[in-house]
Amino acid sequence: MAALMIQGCGSDVGKSTLVAGLCRLFTNRGLKVRPFKSQNMSNNAAVTADGGEIGRAQALQALACRTPASVHMNPVLLKPQSETGAQLIVRGQMVGNRSAAGYQARKAELLDICLESFRKLEAECDLVLVEGAGSPAETNLRRGDIANMGFARAANVPVVLTGDIDRGHVIAALVGAHAVLDDDDRAMIKGFLINKFRGDPALFAAGRTEITRRTGWRDFGMAPHLAAARRLPAEDAVALDQHRASAGGRRKIIVVPRLSRIANFDDFDPLQHEQAVDFRFIPPGTALPGDADLVLLPGSKATLADLAMLRCEGWDIDIAAHVRRGGRVLGLCGGYQMLGRRIADPNGVEGPPGQAEGLGLLNVETTLTGSKILTATSGHLAADNAPFEGYEIHIGRTQGPDTARPFLHTQTGPQGAMSADGRIAGCYVHGLFQQGTARAAILQSLGASSTSTNHGAIVETALDEIAAVLAERLDITGLAAIAGLKEDFFL
Template sequence: MAALMLQGCGSDVGKSVLVAGLCRLFANRGLAVRPFKPQNMSNNAAVTTDGGEIGRAQALQALACRAAPTVDMNPVLIKPQSDRRAQVVVRGRMLRTQDAATYQGRKGELLGVVLDSYRRLAAECDLVLVEGAGSPAEINLRAGDIANMGFALAARVPVVLVGDIDRGHVIAALAGAKAVLAKDDLNAIHGFIINKFRGDPELFTDGRRAIVELTGWPDLGMVPWLAAASHLPAEDAVTLERPGAADAVRRLKIIVPMLSRIANFDDFDPLRAEPEVALTFIPPGQPMPGDADLVILPGTKATLADLAFLRAQGWDVDLAAHVRRGGRVLGVCGGYQMLGRRIADPHGIEGPAGEAAGLGLLDVDTVLTTRKTLTHVAAEGFGARLTGYEMHVGVTTGPGLQHPFLHLDGEGAHGACSLDGRIMGGYVHGLFEAGAFRAAFLGRLGARSRAQDHGARVDQALDEIAAELARHLDIATLARIAGLETLPT
């Protein structure tokens, strides 16, 4: 059973991209590869072929393996609803909602589930590439751990530790991990990788040597800043907090307010890549700019709470002014629900039970229910075809549905539009992936599109990343650590 686990010296050190790149690298060499993440925390999720949901990163890694995503690839998914409470999704289905302290005390109960999923994956492939979560050096979380060393030791999977040089103090991060980890955990580590290096690599030769001397771990390579990673879907909202470059010459200005529990914001990556589109995420504390052409209300893990958050930011006033000026609005999933007249959560599915008036821009009402829709869809809109997926709780009804946003194959009318067509909404995620639909949609707003299917660009980026990893990592040693007897070339 060949397997290798990448753990990191913190969150956002690039583990997801490295695992995706290695998945594609080994898949390109003819191996059957599967990704695995025991526990993930993210509100960016994907629908699996077996009817569940997993973290977006594992769905991308499955794509890198050229394999269908399944719930076993991410058996435990934590979806935050507030600062202290989250939904616990196990094997693709919601198990319960818990506060952080309770989950921390009970997470060890899920180790058996995690190991079962891992073993099923291992039985169907040549190599499993495992991604850790956060850092194993967070020793305050070690008891009952299922995400890092707790899993690695239980499954007997060798570990390689990743340090992020772009954020600085990488020598201290790796040496510090060596200093605080318990002996059994240290014995699981077989080397380290430096990630996100910019500049002349010779300038860090002494630094790499120092890490080897301080830790005793083998140096398995240093990965440069991977420009192609910008074409991959991001999973962590921290990426939205980084300012993008302003582009005054772009024809169409689209803004997306950053809701407190924003979900599946990678829906809009294809728009960001369009040369005539300036896509901007508006952070809390800032008003919506008055010159936007389109406002997109994104998905959210807590619709009622984020509707209140939107109003607390004054964005409801900004949105009303935008509509009075003739601007257009698109609501996706939770954003679609907010555009209606009323939202009710009688069972407390996404937080405390309650209801609230919506923004009143679409003539529909939504009631959140205990049944969650998780399905892939094919549809037509604006005269073009698209594919996507639905991932939501809630049933939406009302006269506005007589003017649908899309038509789903086998189901018919979907979503709603205002009579003048300027306000639109629906539950379908990933609708901008298809080049033809994106071109038709942007054409209605006066912008031209490359009309390239976004998936083709993502696939190309994975090959580019795999090639870079082959140049900069000791792939033969990584394969040997994983337990591969032979490494195809």
């Protein structure tokens, strides 16, 4: 079957968005397409139809292909828990925590697993679109590589290299990659793309000619800065560095403290499209605003560590003052755990074994133990029966008197907890704001109106818009040809 790999000159050059757009483009042309990324590193994960977890980017790409997400689309997922260690997920299931050195020792075994998953996808579709990770020009990481050229050569998948012109020095990035790659790796690259161009494309015509002259690679086109990409869920927290607060005014202020190991922060994407909401991520070094209407505590990949960070930033004091003023707090997953009286990690599931006092805003306690819960879920809000659909992805069991006032009712029973006055609440469900009805109900409790639009419709429209732009700006026929598609697939 046909396959094509999009690699990049670095992280955050737009590989994930390009692959998602191409997935939708070829799917719209009648092909059965599957996304694939052998190794991903992200704390933004999604639950798959086959009962595992994969990186959020591959789940989005599966959506672009109009197919259920599968663990085979991202067989190796690293979820960072510290500067030197990460939780290792293999085909959707946690297999333990690994240091960087410990992970390197397993690379050969993991490559075989990745190849098996790739072949499974290849057998069920017309085209596999593969995303690389970081840059193949990081030659110090080449030995044991399973994410870029190591995988491309093992699977014999042709590569197109992407440069991000928005960063500058794109000629040097592409030509430099050509210079440092060895002959066999260089031979896998069949051409290049320029991404995130702003302005008149003719202004960089000479630059593209120069890249071709110096590398001999085919020019597959130049994608503009894609405004629609801002409506897609971001994979990495680096995207939060570019986040800007929406304009103020008389709207309800909803804030999220940006924890060091924040996870699944795309939970909050729908709030950024609500006209009645002034939504803000609050960076470290900045106090939570005193006039906030709602503080949202996000998920975390290292709850105890992020609870310590929250206290170090003084955000615990800000939250206590917010509550005294009558403000509301909602915790999701790790944020729910932080709201309780105590969190214990006796076996060191998320870091060194230990325990800590929580914020004490809910009368519950959490123990990080047992198998990871990975499941899609649905139900309704306890307060007003507004329906929701979402997913759970967590380790930990939370118990205590306040669970007698559940925040949600799911198909498997009550979930979460609320304070007696209803102003403090928490639950383990991600995706609460995606459904228009549930989001409208939560905003109504703040006195804010809502569009009540299902956020999925916004994402679907964005994918179609990106696909249309790529069809216009890229050499799609050329990309299809090097992928190995027959001409009758794209006539």
